[in-house]
Amino acid sequence: MKLKVVIHEAEEGGFWAEVPAIPGCVTQGETFEEVLTNLYDAVQGCLSVEIEEVSLSDRDQVLEIAV
Numbered sequence: 001m002k003l004k005v006v007i008h009e010a011e012e013g014g015f016w017a018e019v020p021a022i023p024g025c026v027t028q029g030e031t032f033e034e035v036l037t038n039l040y041d042a043v044q045g046c047l048s049v050e051i052e053e054v055s056l057s058d059r060d061q062v063l064e065i066a067v
Helices: 032-047
Strands: 006-009 015-018 026-029
Touching (some): 006 032
Antiparallel strands (some): 006 015
C-alpha cells in the first residue's frame, strides 16, 4: 500500500507530518529521519484501530466518489 504524506518544517524546529488519507494521522520528529520513522508507527497505529461496523439497510447506498 502506498500513501501520500506531507512533511512540514515546524516553526520551533524539527518536522511534523500528516497523512491526508487518514484523518488525524499525524506525527513529529526532530530530524527528517525521525519523522519518517515515526510516520510508519503512526500509520500502523491509525490503521490498527478497530472501527465500528456500520449497519446498512436495503435502502442505503454506498458510493465511491473522486474529488
